[in-house]
Amino acid sequence: MDPEKPDAAPARPKRRFEPADGDYERRVRESYATQTFMQHIGAELGRIEPGYCEILLPFDRRLCQQDGFLHAGVTTTLADNACGYAAYTLMPEGSRVLSVEFKMNLLRPASGESFAARAEVIKPGRNLTVLEGTVYALSGEEGEKVEKEIAFMVATMTRA
Amino acid sequence: MDPEKPDAAPARPKRRFEPADGDYERRVRESYATQTFMQHIGAELGRIEPGYCEILLPFDRRLCQQDGFLHAGVTTTLADNACGYAAYTLMPEGSRVLSVEFKMNLLRPASGESFAARAEVIKPGRNLTVLEGTVYALSGEEGEKVEKEIAFMVATMTRA
Amino acid sequence: MDPEKPDAAPARPKRRFEPADGDYERRVRESYATQTFMQHIGAELGRIEPGYCEILLPFDRRLCQQDGFLHAGVTTTLADNACGYAAYTLMPEGSRVLSVEFKMNLLRPASGESFAARAEVIKPGRNLTVLEGTVYALSGEEGEKVEKEIAFMVATMTRA
Amino acid sequence: MDPEKPDAAPARPKRRFEPADGDYERRVRESYATQTFMQHIGAELGRIEPGYCEILLPFDRRLCQQDGFLHAGVTTTLADNACGYAAYTLMPEGSRVLSVEFKMNLLRPASGESFAARAEVIKPGRNLTVLEGTVYALSGEEGEKVEKEIAFMVATMTRA
Numbered sequence: 001m002d003p004e005k006p007d008a009a010p011a012r013p014k015r016r017f018e019p020a021d022g023d024y025e026r027r028v029r030e031s032y033a034t035q036t037f038m039q040h041i042g043a044e045l046g047r048i049e050p051g052y053c054e055i056l057l058p059f060d061r062r063l064c065q066q067d068g069f070l071h072a073g074v075t076t077t078l079a080d081n082a083c084g085y086a087a088y089t090l091m092p093e094g095s096r097v098l099s100v101e102f103k104m105n106l107l108r109p110a111s112g113e114s115f116a117a118r119a120e121v122i123k124p125g126r127n128l129t130v131l132e133g134t135v136y137a138l139s140g141e142e143g144e145k146v147e148k149e150i151a152f153m154v155a156t157m158t159r160a
Numbered sequence: 161m162d163p164e165k166p167d168a169a170p171a172r173p174k175r176r177f178e179p180a181d182g183d184y185e186r187r188v189r190e191s192y193a194t195q196t197f198m199q200h201i202g203a204e205l206g207r208i209e210p211g212y213c214e215i216l217l218p219f220d221r222r223l224c225q226q227d228g229f230l231h232a233g234v235t236t237t238l239a240d241n242a243c244g245y246a247a248y249t250l251m252p253e254g255s256r257v258l259s260v261e262f263k264m265n266l267l268r269p270a271s272g273e274s275f276a277a278r279a280e281v282i283k284p285g286r287n288l289t290v291l292e293g294t295v296y297a298l299s300g301e302e303g304e305k306v307e308k309e310i311a312f313m314v315a316t317m318t319r320a
Numbered sequence: 321m322d323p324e325k326p327d328a329a330p331a332r333p334k335r336r337f338e339p340a341d342g343d344y345e346r347r348v349r350e351s352y353a354t355q356t357f358m359q360h361i362g363a364e365l366g367r368i369e370p371g372y373c374e375i376l377l378p379f380d381r382r383l384c385q386q387d388g389f390l391h392a393g394v395t396t397t398l399a400d401n402a403c404g405y406a407a408y409t410l411m412p413e414g415s416r417v418l419s420v421e422f423k424m425n426l427l428r429p430a431s432g433e434s435f436a437a438r439a440e441v442i443k444p445g446r447n448l449t450v451l452e453g454t455v456y457a458l459s460g461e462e463g464e465k466v467e468k469e470i471a472f473m474v475a476t477m478t479r480a
Numbered sequence: 481m482d483p484e485k486p487d488a489a490p491a492r493p494k495r496r497f498e499p500a501d502g503d504y505e506r507r508v509r510e511s512y513a514t515q516t517f518m519q520h521i522g523a524e525l526g527r528i529e530p531g532y533c534e535i536l537l538p539f540d541r542r543l544c545q546q547d548g549f550l551h552a553g554v555t556t557t558l559a560d561n562a563c564g565y566a567a568y569t570l571m572p573e574g575s576r577v578l579s580v581e582f583k584m585n586l587l588r589p590a591s592g593e594s595f596a597a598r599a600e601v602i603k604p605g606r607n608l609t610v611l612e613g614t615v616y617a618l619s620g621e622e623g624e625k626v627e628k629e630i631a632f633m634v635a636t637m638t639r640a
Binding site for chain 3: 282
């Protein structure tokens, strides 16, 4: 799956941030690799930038709700994780990131060949970081990929 | 939250509702059985009453985040599902239930031997139902079970 | 207006907390008195207990939206303030309280002779306190007061 | 949020919508004029476009909380109203708009010479419309205006 789709939905952050630790991407990837649940559902990290994180998931029939759509719990998992690591990119070395709270609006049935959650920082802070994350359903052939917004999250993350 | 048992968690609803369809429990159990994702994580239905639903999950190392706690995505899955089926108990036969939106506050690290999400209707409606759900971490021997609130959800469900 | 209505909705907190500063009620009342906006809308403090705060408002035609109901901004003001001071009762002397975020679900049209917001702490914390608040519309004669839930808030407050 | 003008706030919507009723602006202005509470606080309508609404408020000492900042209840009123009318622009003639729920994240102290809430539709729907709204604090001379994001709302509106 190619996260670069210039004619599609915003696959890059709208805001720019200066990371406190230039080694942010390595830290994110190392932390991500220890999350057993992300492996259990088959999700992978995509693009990582300061204040931004993308997570990708192929559709899998084991991840569905009663109507055959991706379960809202999975959609939320993608968005929460993307928000968490987007916040983490701006934290100093040695930090841990924890979800304080989040809100999801489910916009459309989660139907697609694969899914991408893209999160970015709205407001960084010493203790609390506020983020927005959008989950997209992707379908179609390479070069004609269609992306639909299926969920929108606002999240508050903290540094521990 | 039960003023009669200040040291015990509310394993029963605070409010009473009259179901439109007396066969609500069978409908909930049949729908639940078709959710592949709930099987994938090993969650099971607990008590069901009009406007109330409980979902149970044993701890499993495959469901964790980077610090070894239950992943917030799993906690949310339990709460969202409990809210959805609590709303569904009050819907007429032939309805489908969909999550419109929800908000989670993560109160404590999700550490326990098992977990229970308990949701109940705050306000039923023809189109929209508002619910609250609490996720508890359970530990300790039978007869000395300790329950800790680890997350609190408010959700809006709709009938389709 | 009498905030004590034993046969009505929960005018007392469900949980019990030990305040860090026994002088919490004086601190709340002094802080409240400096809020020009609460005077501008005519709202007053009701009952205050550790982890609990009530705010009362008589209906006023200057506080309405386009259909003649109490404006959702006013309902939110009552709930946010009740949550803020409920959190403040548990904070040590010299603290300031700030709203981090809140979510409101509007349950019924805000129609009544007066209104009461009642908030209580769900989870206190050193930095972050999570609360729930309910706004009620009150109507009817003394002794036959009717209270209806019109809105439900979940809020996160911080100490500064 | 516009990467081309990093020091300027988005005074125009990011998305484009086709209104069901070309007379949407008149309907919004007529409805707004009947809201006594918006007059009580001195707020005025700004720019209106399909799926977009701006509301403006000069600072007023009667609208403050205990530290002299604009009260979170006022900030919320602006954001809720901007979201409501942004949704209303896309509704057919004869509709009424009601807030179902909203979530506010308070990003910075609400300190400024005036304030602007700008809301736009994320996802329109026959029954439910999801929106985002940002409240800005404005200060500085004409030509050197500074705008700071002070709050972020996600809201669900319905048609009645």
